[in-house]
Amino acid sequence: MTRLFPLLFLFFSGCLFSQLKFDTLSHRRYKTTITPAILVGYHYAGDAKDNTETFRASQMHIIELVVGRIIDYGGNHGAAKVYYAGSDFIINNRHGFFMAPKIGVSSSAGISMGAEVQFQTNFQKVIPRAMPYLGFGGSGGKLTVGYNFRLLKAENFPINTLQIGLTMPIKRFKEKS
Template identity: 85%
Template sequence: MTRLFSVLFFLFYGCMFPQLKFDTLSPRRLKTTVTPAILVGYHYAGDAKDNTETFRASQMHIIEVVFAKIIEYGGNHGAAKVYYVGSDFIFNNRYDFFMAPKIGVSSSAGIALGAEVQFQTNFEKVIPRVMPYFGFGGGGGKLTVGYNFRLLKAENFPINTLQIGITWPIKRFKEKTI
């Protein structure tokens, strides 16, 4: 019983008083930085749009390359906001190659939330889509799960809807402190 009480006490104490006193007096407390960066990511989508497609035919491997503006709000427990523009390069087992130029925004403070507008194309037709996503992230990097929603009523271009992925900044340029 005393062990259970000790464990519950430390668990409660850690939840209620997680920060140390010097944490709030940190010189990084009010520091906000803006950093241009290049982000690269890999996403995977394996769900079939309908039951006529096989799992193997519907697999998609997506390489993401974007230019981003990362705004980090300082402190030891800071947050980040990312605006980006770029493209997805999509390899599909059934329909070969297509791409998706996109623009998006995300915010993260441990939990990442964001959305992007994509214009998926096979160079013959263009399908606009919006993809909200959520996951874990910070400092411009993220591990997310997203779902593509179509913006046109009729479309005959089969695109997977659910995807998981990871994105990370590979090159940061000169940061500016605000």
């Protein structure tokens, strides 16, 4: 329980003292910008298991391509929030190629946290998964560690127990205020 206290403290302090549209401690107002963007990422999952979780299905290399809406909050302690939709393209040594269309949200102010829902498919079956993640990030980019949870009991795709990834915006479009 004592190890859980610092994580709970960080989570609740982030919820209670989140970034506003303007910094209340400063006499100047800071601008909030909303920009559509294309984000690209690479993720690696080293320990993939099948639904019986009795053998290793080998490594997964995941290329992420998403379109997102980045909301940057200015201020002395800037933050960003990203809503995105896109797809993961997954190459697995044992099961070949499959993809995972997904939607998600992340927020970052030095520490990044978020979640996404994926629909992994090999074009014959579709398996829904939920993946919360935690890491470091800012201004739309993030370095995260996540875990895929199954949303169905029976499935025969490998499930990666730990996923490490880096995502960055490569193209930002015209800014809206």
